[in-house]
Amino acid sequence: MSENKESATKASNEAIVPGQALSSLVWKGDHLSMLDQRLLPESIVMLDLFTAEEVWDGIHAMKVRGAPAIGMAAAYGVVLGASAYGGTDAAGWLEHVHSVCGHLATSRPTAVNLFWALDRMKKRAKELTAEATEGRVEDWNAGLEHEAISIQAEDEEVCRLIGVHALPLFQDGMGVLTHCNAGGLATAKYGTALAPMYLAHENGIHLKVFADETRPVLQGARLTAFELQQVGIDVTLLCDNMAGMVMAKGWVQAVIVGTDRVAANGDVANKIGTYSLAVLAKAHGIPFYVASPLSTIDLHTATGADIPIEERPAEEVTESFGKRTAPQGIKVYNPAFDITPHEYITAIITEKGIVQAPFSDSLPALFAD
Numbered sequence: 001m002s003e004n005k006e007s008a009t010k011a012s013n014e015a016i017v018p019g020q021a022l023s024s025l026v027w028k029g030d031h032l033s034m035l036d037q038r039l040l041p042e043s044i045v046m047l048d049l050f051t052a053e054e055v056w057d058g059i060h061a062m063k064v065r066g067a068p069a070i071g072m073a074a075a076y077g078v079v080l081g082a083s084a085y086g087g088t089d090a091a092g093w094l095e096h097v098h099s100v101c102g103h104l105a106t107s108r109p110t111a112v113n114l115f116w117a118l119d120r121m122k123k124r125a126k127e128l129t130a131e132a133t134e135g136r137v138e139d140w141n142a143g144l145e146h147e148a149i150s151i152q153a154e155d156e157e158v159c160r161l162i163g164v165h166a167l168p169l170f171q172d173g174m175g176v177l178t179h180c181n182a183g184g185l186a187t188a189k190y191g192t193a194l195a196p197m198y199l200a201h202e203n204g205i206h207l208k209v210f211a212d213e214t215r216p217v218l219q220g221a222r223l224t225a226f227e228l229q230q231v232g233i234d235v236t237l238l239c240d241n242m243a244g245m246v247m248a249k250g251w252v253q254a255v256i257v258g259t260d261r262v263a264a265n266g267d268v269a270n271k272i273g274t275y276s277l278a279v280l281a282k283a284h285g286i287p288f289y290v291a292s293p294l295s296t297i298d299l300h301t302a303t304g305a306d307i308p309i310e311e312r313p314a315e316e317v318t319e320s321f322g323k324r325t326a327p328q329g330i331k332v333y334n335p336a337f338d339i340t341p342h343e344y345i346t347a348i349i350t351e352k353g354i355v356q357a358p359f360s361d362s363l364p365a366l367f368a369d
């Protein structure tokens with residue numbers, strides 16, 4: 001790790017290379033290069049982050065977003081935070097790492113991958129100090145760096161496997177509707193909900209993807225439409241309120257979405273609007289799939305009612321499309337996520353295979369060795 005820290009975030013503009021996937025997070029050895037997803041698809045700007053605080057802000061402000069990407073960013077935030085420790089003793093270093101983790105945990109509340117990654121970094125920190133208790137701060141920091149890099153590398157393989165397991169659900173020419181962005185931009189590569197689209201594309205299977213624009217932050221329009229178009233996958237952008245009509249026309253044979261947290265009973269938190277889609281899918285007899293890595297399954301949270309739902313600033317709703325679109329002083333309700341009850345979910349696609357109801361049995365079984 002470099003001793004040469006900088007507090008000001010730097011940005012660099014990158015060129016759009018058609019067909020080339022963008023990486024949301026690139027570890028540079030002494031800092032984290034983070035793609036500012038708020039600026040897509042107009043600008044590709046990589047932010048150079050040197051401190052845990054800058055990573056906290058990157059997550060909080062949704063410069064990086066998507067459950068697995070949030071977890072990966074937080075892990076690198078721990079690495080950056082740990083490197084600022086000035087002492088040499090194990091107890092002090094461990095306390096410092098826990099304090100960094102505690103702060104990063106306040107960046108966003110719903111995606112459980114954030115807490116999963118922080119728990120994993122704390123566990124690794126404890127193991128490292130148990131191995132050598134004095135004067136090994138550089139080794140401990142290097143151990144944390146290795147752990148964060150592993151989390152990112154594993155996520156790519158996990159997402160690829162989700163795509164592999166989903167492939168039998170799709171036939172050539174099928175229409176598949178998705179919501180928000182659970183793609184490569186939200187993960188290390190491939191995505192969760194979009195992994196099947198990428199794997200189908202790689203295997204010569206043609207899918208017609210419908211991407212909801214996903215108000216109010218427009219992850220579907222700005223990110224999903226962008227990343228699928230970049231690699232030449234057939235994608236059509238829809239306003240959120242068009243899904244019912246498109247289903248009624250018979251254009252959609254499956255809905256597949258990502259998730260920020262799956263409760264032990266199979267209830268799913270995902271981007272606001274997901275619940276409406278699930279109800280519409282049921283009304284039209286269309287299977288509704290949730291793509292979820294094991295790191296997003298939270299067996300400690302009993303039901304969807306126990307999942308904390310983030311509420312975001314009113315301006316996301318009242319100042320859409322670069323200008324004021326609602327009256328001054330209007331009351332606004334802006335939850336970032338909703339809960340889809342497990343009854344609406346046909347199956348959950350994981351890196352270990354596809355599971356169905358009863359989820360209270362099938363989800364814990366995924367964690368058995």
Ligand SMILES: CSC[C@H]1O[C@H](OP(=O)(O)O)[C@H](O)[C@@H]1O
Pocket residue numbers: 065066067068179180181182183186187191192193219257258259260269270271272336337
């Ligand atoms: C692969 S998880 C993607 C997940 O993240 C989104 O939330 P946000 O953009 O607010 O971080 C959304 O719920 C997606 O399904």
